[in-house]
Structure formats: structure tokens, C-alpha cells
Amino acid sequence: MPRVALILLVVALSLAGCADAPPPTVPAPTVPTADTRVSPPPSAVTQDRPLAADPAQMATDLVADESALRDPAAPNSVLAAAAHRQQAAYRILGRHPEWDSLIRPHIPADLREVVDRNIDARRQLSAMGRPKDTLPAWRIVEPRPAQELLGYYREAQSAFGVGWNYLAAINFIETAFGRVAGVSTAGAQGPMQFMPATFAAYGAGGDILAPRDSIMAAGRYLAANGFDRDPDHALYRYNNSQNYVRAVHDYAAVIAAHPLALAGYHRWSVYYNTTSGDMLLPVGYSQDAPVPVSDYTGVYSAPYTPASAEIRISPRSAEILDRLLAARRQTPAAGGAALSAALSQPFLGTAYGADTLVGSQDVPEQLVIDLERVDCFTLADYIEALKRAETRDQFIDALTAVRYQDGLVGFASRRHFFTDWSAGSPPIATDVTADVSADAVTVTKNLNRRDDGGTYLPGLPVTRREVTYIPADRVDGGVLAQLRPGDYVGAYAEDGGLDVTHVGMFLTGPDGPVLRNASSLSKDQQVVDSPFPDYVGTVPGIVVLRPVT
Structure with a gap:
């Protein structure tokens, strides 16, 4: 059974509190539904357009890029720019399910399934692995031309009855069509990531590193595992993950739906999901052993070109x-x-x-x-x-x-x-609340939702999130012993739409632990060191985030 471990494609107001009162609620503007919108012409795409920061604009731009990638007359420069933004947008949108309600009205009906499947595939693959603090021991090379690979996929389909689009989706997920020349952590090799023993059984004496031989072996393997009767079972045998199976189905459906979708994916680059965010590994990247991400920050860490602020x-x-x-x-x-x-x-x-x-x-x-x-x-x-x-x-x-x-x-x-620091991408801190105290309590909150049904921040979605806190009466000497100077401590909010109402830094002072914080109290109105035990006695509980640096 192949063991796949690369999975390239996996990879003026603050609600943290401080202010005396939340902002007023105003109604959000209405937008047309997706059913009333049509895809823009490819001419709407410009080669140098940066990636938008606003989700709605990102969705609108993504629609323009998707349309351009389906235009056989589009010049290569436009196609390359569109594919680059397309990949970047899907990686970001995949990490933000809370944005779904913001982007959906901007997706026309004829592209809705394409967008939905791309975002779902990203989420499925992301669920298979956590960000790494090292970059991999890979070489990144130019892949074989898309038309050449398409010939191999169709040849395997004719020989073994496995859909060419599924073989393409697997090749795409495993090594970005052969861009990654490297061995997985489990020892899998080649464009379709076979374990050597499995390839020996299904490779018909071919070369595990050769695109055609590897693709043909994948066709044999999937056929032997009953792809014609139960594709899900065969794909699961290829990689024991239901997330993987779903991602392959997603990409295979998009590839089959339009003849130029494969060419668009073929233009995608290799990104690696790290604790410092997505890292672009360009053609020419070559490492014989894993290296710390910090050694390459600033060299391979600019996969997106966001609009200048x-x-x-x-x-x-x-x-x-x-x-x-x-x-x-x-x-x-x-x-x-x-x-x-x-x-x-x-x-x-x-x-x-x-x-x-x-x-x-x-x-x-x-x-x-x-x-x-x-x-x-x-x-x-x-x-x-x-x-x-x-x-x-x-x-x-x-x-x-x-x-x-x-x-x-x-x-x-x-x-x-506050908890966006640990839940967001890339994380700025780690939530260590449960590690600090065995008495920590976890509750589910709908962040940004007011008790009256409105939102604290108009224009932003409601985000469902589990928030863990330590009740104030359980913050004892044992908890203090587990806190580290430099930890950020949030005052837990009993309001179901907020996570905390105030934030400060835990430090040890000459007279005991303190919370260094910007205090809005009338007696302070400045950054002060508040005695930590005294402060804890005034709040329902605490949330503790430990910075990653």
C-alpha cells in the first residue's frame, strides 16, 4: 500500500476588550445573491493585480481569475498570474470557514461548485497535518508538460478503467505533478508516491521515478483494489484517510468539468504549511535534510502579493x-x-x-x-x-x-x-490554558454575536469557537507556578459573543507577579503593572496564550 506523507496541497477597534463599551450595531449592506451574478469576462484580469485583503473582493477577483483560466485565448502571462492568485486565494479561503458567508454572494452560479470543491479540498488536506517548524528535505523541479501527463493519465484509464481525472488529482496532491523530487517521511517515492515494495508489485518492472511508469502503477493499484466498484475504498487504500478520499474526489470533479482546469492546476507552485505560515518553495529549492523555518524566513516566505496598505x-x-x-x-x-x-x-x-x-x-x-x-x-x-x-x-x-x-x-x-492569536494563521501564540490548570473549563462561544442577535462588529461573520478558561477562584499557587513571564493573560468574558474583555502580559516583579497592561480605569489611564492576584480577583477567569517567539 502506498504511504503518502508529502501531501503538498495540505498543507480602530478591538474586541479583546479595553474599551468601555462595544461599538454600535448598524445593518450590513445588502448584496445580490449568487444566482443573479454572472462570471466576468477574462479581460477583467490584470497581470499585476495584487491579492485582495477583503474576503468579498478576494472572491470577486477569484471569479475573474477562474474565468481567465478557462479562456483558451488568454496569454501566458495572464494565465500565470491568474493561477498564482487562484492558488493563494484558495489557501487563504480554506483556512477561514468564517468567511464563507462573506464570499458566497460574490460567486456566480456557474462557478459555485468549482469554488466550493477547491475550498473543501484545501480544508480536507489541511486537516491531515499540522504546520511544521522545519522545511522538508526535498528538491523542487519543473514538472513534465501538462499535455504529456494527460497522455499518461488517459493511457492508464484505457488500460485499467481508472478515471484519468482521478489519476491527475492524485498526481496533483502527491507531488504537484512531479514538482517535488523527494522521499516522504514514510519512505514513499516518485511522482505518485509509492512505497518501493508496493511499486515492485504494481510497477510492472518500471522506474518508480518515471512519470509514466508511476502513473500506470497507480492505475493498476487502484484497479486491483476495486476502483470500478467502490472508488472510495480504492482511494482509501491509496492513503488511509477519509480526508484524502474527499480531496481527491473534489479535485477530480473540477478537472473533469472543464478541459482547461488541469492546465490551471499545473501552473500552481509548491507551498509548505509551516508554523510561520505558508512558505513558497520555488523551483531550485534543494535540501538534503529538514531545516528550521527560521533559517529561510524572508527567502521563501512570500507566496502572496497582497495589496499595499x-x-x-x-x-x-x-x-x-x-x-x-x-x-x-x-x-x-x-x-x-x-x-x-x-x-x-x-x-x-x-x-x-x-x-x-x-x-x-x-x-x-x-x-x-x-x-x-x-x-x-x-x-x-x-x-x-x-x-x-x-x-x-x-x-x-x-x-x-x-x-x-x-x-x-x-x-x-x-x-x-484575543484567541485569534492561537486560532488564526499563522499562529502568534499557543493556547496553554488547559496545560496551566487541570481545573480549566471549555465552553463553546459564537464570537461576535450579541445577545440581541446582532453583531458587535458589523460586516464580520459570527465565528463558533471553543474557549478554555481557568475560573478565577482556581487560580492558585499551582497555576502561578505554571505561568511563564511573557505569557499573555486575557480576562475571560462571560458574554457568549466575546472571548475576553482585557489583555495583559504576565511578569514577575520585585513584589510578586504582575499583569503589565494598558488600563482604562480612571485611576490609571496608562500602561501599568497591576498586582496579578488582585487583578484576577476582579475577573471571572483567565485565558492564557504563550507567544511562539
Whole structure:
């Protein structure tokens, strides 16, 4: 049985609290239903159009790219750009089921199944593996031409009765049509990822690395496992995962539905899902052994080209940033608790200020850097960005990654909730609440939903999420012993539409543990160190996130 382990395709307001009251609810604008929309002409595609940050615009652009990829007259430059954005959009949309209601009205009826199947395939494959902190020991090479591979798929179909589109889907999922020249962690080899012993039984004496021989062997193997009678069983034998079976069905259906779909997929690149987000492995990438992701950040970490965002920073904030970065450069060896304490200390005494961020369903998002005043969540943003930067440009890139999911500066992609840091992509922190205390309680919340049925943030969907917290009366000495300096602690919200109402950093002070936080209390109105036990006594419970850096 083949053992497949590569799975290339797997791979101005904050609801964190701080403000005295949630924003008012206003009705969302109406949009036409998908049934009333038609696909745009291929001419709507431009070669240099960046990836949109807004889900609705991303969906609209995706429709234009899908249409272009089905146009036999489209020039190669347009096709390459469309396929690149298409792949990037599906990877992002696959990670955000909460956006489904935002994008669906923008998908015309004639493309709805195509979009649905591509997004579902991404989610199925993503469910098969977790992000890795190393890059793989692979070589990335140019694949054989799509027409050549299509001939092999059809030859195998004629010989063994296995649909050519299924063989293409497997070849696509396993190695991006042979782009990956490498051995899986289980020892599988070749374009169709066979274990050598299995290939010896079904390869008819061929070469496991040769595209034709490998594709023919896959046809024999699937036929021997009853593909004609029960495709699900045969595909499951190929890789023991129902997620895999469903993903193959999804891609096979899209490939069969349109003659140019295969050519579009054939233009996709190799992305690898890491703890630092998607990493693009270009042709020419070559590693003999796994290497830490951090060694290649900035080299292979730009798979998307998001639209440039307007940056808002005052001259005074720019001066403060330069001082903070200078201090950061003087402590390059400091890590963990020492770095968290050092980078957060200059913020003590900074004025509290709510609603400093700019963006809403009606107002374009701006990347705001306001270091003259902070709220509890922007304080955490700036500290985490400083950990990752020594220059202004690095700080801007780091703040974008910390504040926004997938590095897309947009209102919908902003991490509005505290737990977005652990649940979002890529994760900024790990939820260690349950690890800190055996008394932790998990509840299911509908984040962004108000008790009256409206939403706290108009234009954003309601997100169903499990939130774990430690009741305040269970935060004892044992819990304190498990907390680490630099952990972020959120005040658990009893409201079912919020996860926390306030955020701060846990640190050890000369008089005991403290919560370094931007306090909106009338007696404070600035960043202060609050005695931790005293603070816990004022909230229902705590949520603990541990930063990944």
C-alpha cells in the first residue's frame, strides 16, 4: 500500500476588550445573491493585480481569475498570474470557514461548485497535518508538460478503467505533478508516491521515478483494489484517510468539468504549511535534510502579493519607534522572559487610548502605528512586533503578521479577538490554558454575536469557537507556578459573543507577579503593572496564550 506523507496541497477597534463599551450595531449592506451574478469576462484580469485583503473582493477577483483560466485565448502571462492568485486565494479561503458567508454572494452560479470543491479540498488536506517548524528535505523541479501527463493519465484509464481525472488529482496532491523530487517521511517515492515494495508489485518492472511508469502503477493499484466498484475504498487504500478520499474526489470533479482546469492546476507552485505560515518553495529549492523555518524566513516566505496598505504613523510615533528599535538591537541575545520584560518596560506610563485603529466594513483598513497611546490589545501587538524586528521595515512586516491573519491588511483579516492569536494563521501564540490548570473549563462561544442577535462588529461573520478558561477562584499557587513571564493573560468574558474583555502580559516583579497592561480605569489611564492576584480577583477567569517567539 502506498504511504503518502508529502501531501503538498495540505498543507480602530478591538474586541479583546479595553474599551468601555462595544461599538454600535448598524445593518450590513445588502448584496445580490449568487444566482443573479454572472462570471466576468477574462479581460477583467490584470497581470499585476495584487491579492485582495477583503474576503468579498478576494472572491470577486477569484471569479475573474477562474474565468481567465478557462479562456483558451488568454496569454501566458495572464494565465500565470491568474493561477498564482487562484492558488493563494484558495489557501487563504480554506483556512477561514468564517468567511464563507462573506464570499458566497460574490460567486456566480456557474462557478459555485468549482469554488466550493477547491475550498473543501484545501480544508480536507489541511486537516491531515499540522504546520511544521522545519522545511522538508526535498528538491523542487519543473514538472513534465501538462499535455504529456494527460497522455499518461488517459493511457492508464484505457488500460485499467481508472478515471484519468482521478489519476491527475492524485498526481496533483502527491507531488504537484512531479514538482517535488523527494522521499516522504514514510519512505514513499516518485511522482505518485509509492512505497518501493508496493511499486515492485504494481510497477510492472518500471522506474518508480518515471512519470509514466508511476502513473500506470497507480492505475493498476487502484484497479486491483476495486476502483470500478467502490472508488472510495480504492482511494482509501491509496492513503488511509477519509480526508484524502474527499480531496481527491473534489479535485477530480473540477478537472473533469472543464478541459482547461488541469492546465490551471499545473501552473500552481509548491507551498509548505509551516508554523510561520505558508512558505513558497520555488523551483531550485534543494535540501538534503529538514531545516528550521527560521533559517529561510524572508527567502521563501512570500507566496502572496497582497495589496499595499496605507501606513499611518505620526512623527512623534516614528521617534518613539526608532528609540524602541534601538533598544531592541541592544538586546539581541535576550530571549523569552527577558525579552518580553525588556521590550514592554518602555511602555510603562504610555497613555491609554481606545479606538486607535482605522478600518471597518465601510472604511478601508490602514496599518496604524500609534505609540503615543495604546489599548490593551495594541500594546500586545507592538510588543510582539518588536520581538521580530530590528529595523522599521522589519517592524512594519512583523506588525502586519501579528495584527492580521495571513499578512493581509484588511478589516476582515484583522485579529479582532484575543484567541485569534492561537486560532488564526499563522499562529502568534499557543493556547496553554488547559496545560496551566487541570481545573480549566471549555465552553463553546459564537464570537461576535450579541445577545440581541446582532453583531458587535458589523460586516464580520459570527465565528463558533471553543474557549478554555481557568475560573478565577482556581487560580492558585499551582497555576502561578505554571505561568511563564511573557505569557499573555486575557480576562475571560462571560458574554457568549466575546472571548475576553482585557489583555495583559504576565511578569514577575520585585513584589510578586504582575499583569503589565494598558488600563482604562480612571485611576490609571496608562500602561501599568497591576498586582496579578488582585487583578484576577476582579475577573471571572483567565485565558492564557504563550507567544511562539
